Amino acid sequence: MLSWEERRLMVKVAKLYYFEGWTQAQIAAKNNVSRPVISKLLNNAKKEGLVEIYIKDETVHTVDLEQKLEKMYDLDEVIVVSTAGYDPVMVKRQLGKTAAAYVGKKLQNVKSVGISWGTTLLSLVEEYPYERRDDIQIVPIVGGMGTKDVHIHSNQLAFHLAQKMNTSCSYLYAPAMVESDDLKERLVNSKDIAHVLDKARNVDMALVSIGTPYKSSTMKSIGYLDDDDINSLSKAGAVGDISSRFFDAAGEEIDHPLNNQVIGLNLEEIKNIPQVIGVVEGSYKLDSIEAALRGGYLDILIIDDQTAQALIQ
Template sequence: MSNENLSQLMRVAKKYYLLDMKQDEIAASEQISKSTVSRLINKARELGYVTFNLNFPSVTDENLQNELQEIFQLKHIFVAESDKTDERITFSNVSDGLSSYLNEIISDGDIVGVSWGKTMTYMSENLVPAVKKDVKFVLLNGGVSNRNVSTLSDQMLIKFAKNYGATWYFLQVPSFVDNSHIAGIIKQDSKINEIFRLIEETDTVIYSVGFVNKDSVLVKAGYFTEGDYENLRKQGFVGDICSRYIKNNGEHAEGELYDRVIGISLEEIKEKKNSICVAIGKEKAEAILASLKGGYTNTLFTDEITAKEVLNLYRKEGV
């Protein structure tokens, strides 16, 4: 974009957003068409020259929060208002609550672990800045090594870290390898071992839960076949936390399925001061319930529809 075009884009955007001029007024003042004004306004947003911060108070369902907190003895819970017309609004409502909470609990010198996924990517893009001193962010589990599939884990981690003026540390290995022997050798590498030491030192870990389905990124990346997932279902597995599979009763996988994973263990997650699960969608309810039964989650961020489904499943099982 030439300096002349950039100057015009800036003028149009400032007239629209700062001076509250109407688009036809701007068109007349710039001697351009109204459609060109609209295009320049949209371009300013696309290029990141214009951004918005919405600072609405959080709307939560206190009855659902209290019931879930009492049943599962949670340290903290946030149940956001669900929007049935657009999932993005529900995600935004949940991220508002998460961002506010993280800004309260993250202190100078903390080491925070985060996992990857669609939910975590959205959360990383909708945080409220709160610069802290000497904070570190580390990735909790490996990604995928298939060039046709991306978890966006690097970008997600960087966004979390930059929001707090923190440094970041990648775990640049696959989430799954062919067998436990290979996983063990990789973990012995000095650089990888340094990352695992950081993971051990985290007080706060933030993750979502996956659910067992044929559209999983791990199926698309070739780690599992659709048939493998059918077998997992038959064995009672309903989801995963940081690529480690859990059953509907809260028990986790053992043997090769568990030991092939390169990342934080579920035993470690249970010991963390803040083990924060962020999960949205009725399809994740089984996995959320399993994470609560297994004691892997002591802090939950979700929405009304998902929370109600978790409670419905809990009551049906007569736990």
């Protein structure tokens, strides 16, 4: 049991150190003791519960989630975006803003950036600032032609991001999915498309998102998938997709005709890109995100806090 004098000394030392900003050496000199004595008093004050240190900031919650997810899925980095009180449109916008700032900071030594497609990546591109990055080439990693929702296709996103960076981009003159294996063979072997796919395999960084075919599916809404496709994907065990390539709950690319009809990088080729940044939001995609992380496709994950929390639970 601490005596009153000991408690008083501990509180006095702690007050000088934590509130008045004194150094341990200054406190030691004032009390005619050595610095290690002060250090021990401060430690004991914590042990006795006289001093409790906590970080008063809501970001402590997101930092905690980030560290847990990094450990759980062996990721290089996780950025969790706090979205309390935001409506869905604002959540996507906030995520895009955070992702744009993160990508902008990571571009030293990057000569080429691959980009997939979808509404989340559109948000990243829209929030990206105008700047000079004319030494970087932007490359779509999946086909991107169509008549519906053109603004979210990879070619359009590549063009838009290249404009923001004041640099050049390539175009994949093909849709993300074609009707037959025969047409796919002809397209991927044509000189222009083969050349861009080769560039895509060799980018330094790729920007991707994660989709689910079952709820709020962009691929369904723009006409790449119909109800029969979705039933057949379900039977084959598909839980989600990256860049229009479907994978199962273990994160393995599934053997399915739809995967064979995609003009773009397959999952193994995406995994081989040195830095793959995944930008995802929405708890309804939980199974898809978890499977993609199991598959090891992402190096960096940028995610909203609600979905991050759900992943950990």
